Amino acid sequence: xxxxxxxxxxxxxxxxxxxxxxxxxxxxxxxxxxxxxxxxxxxxxxxxxxxxxxxxxxxxxxxxxxxxxxxxxxxxxxxxxxxxxxxxxxxxxxxxxxxxxxxxxxxxxxxxxxxxxxxxxxxxxxxxxxxxxxxxxxxxxxxxxxxxxxxxxxxxxxxxxxxxxxxxxxxxxxxxxxxxxxxxxxxxxxxxxxxxxxxxxxxxxxxxxxxxxxxxxxxxxxxxxxxxxxxxxxxxxxxxxxxxxxxxxxxxxxxxxxxxxxxxxxxxxxxxxx
Amino acid sequence: xxxxxxxxxxxxxxxxxxxxxxxxxxxxxxxxxxxxxxxxxxxxxxxxxxxxxxxxxxxxxxxxxxxxxxxxxxxxxxxxxxxxxxxxxxxxxxxxxxxxxxxxxxxxxxxxxxxxxxxxxxxxxxxxxxxxxxxxxxxxxxxxxxxxxxxxxxxxxxxxxxxxxxxxxxxxxxxxxxxxxxxxxxxxxxxxxxxxxx
Numbered sequence: 001x002x003x004x005x006x007x008x009x010x011x012x013x014x015x016x017x018x019x020x021x022x023x024x025x026x027x028x029x030x031x032x033x034x035x036x037x038x039x040x041x042x043x044x045x046x047x048x049x050x051x052x053x054x055x056x057x058x059x060x061x062x063x064x065x066x067x068x069x070x071x072x073x074x075x076x077x078x079x080x081x082x083x084x085x086x087x088x089x090x091x092x093x094x095x096x097x098x099x100x101x102x103x104x105x106x107x108x109x110x111x112x113x114x115x116x117x118x119x120x121x122x123x124x125x126x127x128x129x130x131x132x133x134x135x136x137x138x139x140x141x142x143x144x145x146x147x148x149x150x151x152x153x154x155x156x157x158x159x160x161x162x163x164x165x166x167x168x169x170x171x172x173x174x175x176x177x178x179x180x181x182x183x184x185x186x187x188x189x190x191x192x193x194x195x196x197x198x199x200x201x202x203x204x205x206x207x208x209x210x211x212x213x214x215x216x217x218x219x220x221x222x223x224x225x226x227x228x229x230x231x232x233x234x235x236x237x238x239x240x241x242x243x244x245x246x247x248x249x250x251x252x253x254x255x256x257x258x259x260x261x262x263x264x265x266x267x268x269x270x271x272x273x274x
Numbered sequence: 275x276x277x278x279x280x281x282x283x284x285x286x287x288x289x290x291x292x293x294x295x296x297x298x299x300x301x302x303x304x305x306x307x308x309x310x311x312x313x314x315x316x317x318x319x320x321x322x323x324x325x326x327x328x329x330x331x332x333x334x335x336x337x338x339x340x341x342x343x344x345x346x347x348x349x350x351x352x353x354x355x356x357x358x359x360x361x362x363x364x365x366x367x368x369x370x371x372x373x374x375x376x377x378x379x380x381x382x383x384x385x386x387x388x389x390x391x392x393x394x395x396x397x398x399x400x401x402x403x404x405x406x407x408x409x410x411x412x413x414x415x416x417x418x419x420x421x422x423x424x425x426x427x428x429x430x431x432x433x434x435x436x437x438x439x440x441x442x443x444x445x446x447x448x449x450x451x452x453x454x455x456x457x458x459x460x461x462x463x464x465x466x467x468x469x470x471x472x
Contacts, residue, residue, distance in 0.1 A: 165398060
């Protein structure tokens, strides 16, 4: 049916060219906006970067950068790297979520390509924009679980998914039982620093869980302050009058981030514009 | 959704059947497609294929392509349906019934099937919370093709090979807003395809 010259000459040649291009030119062919094609070096990044952080010798005072909402701001995020790399004594950077704008693997890769230029490792917490379309699959294969924790020096860092709206306010996000178990599992009473994307006083945080969440933090003497992104503006205050100080970092579009210093008896949080 | 795929598959099988000599009359019906396309890549599937129509002056082609991305290639198994229209204003005839179409330009709408993709955001989002639909991607491309007319051989009247370089709305928005970091090659990708004309 198909002419002889196609089956015997053109088709095999085309196939060989295709296979050759497919393997030699990464990024030349795209099969779907929703595909999740990651290199090995783009997988499980949080676990890899935590290992890098924990291989450092902790100082009495820990300094790290809390930034977030890179979304569609690639130019601004590139400028952030210059500013962050000029900060002395930083152990790591935390990305507060909304790594991507549309939940596409392409966007996550672009941001990772930018964040790779940091002199220090970075870890992430998941944002609402990272949870649309195939975003959850991309996030989990690229960064790992959405709720996780690690310890470094005198600190226990707890990262929790607070994007309740993306789960239809089903009462399971944020995962409060998990958060409580993480807070309880702190025998050395290290500073418990909870970081998440949407703050509890935001409309995207399940309003029926706001009180339980804030009380859980207030009832733990190891929690003094807690960090969020999402609102694209700097904020800070004791929102629940319970001794826990809530800080919100701004977006990359607003060209700002928080510089966090934490030691056994205290902490300092500075706003930086770049 | 499933129903539309089924109808589409029936349509395809009908086409295959129509190529049998016994049914040669069917091919002349107005609704029978003028060609079939098989495409590799281009953000509408690892492979996509389907029927299409061409305008009487042979400059405008409209195709319906069913695309598939296997999990092993795309990290997730994805099925999508694409409607695309390509305009090719010029044709340069060469020897031996061969010809070159130096420039084509076109646009498409791609619909990806799956519960994680929305055409209309559910009620639990405030109005305008997200401005784009995750299931529907408009895209555009430019390209060219080479072809050869086939005479008196079965039903096939011609074969074309084409390439297209394109992008889609979300990548274009990202590019426009980030002239320093993003380069054209970051948002453009290549597709290759074959058209068999009846």
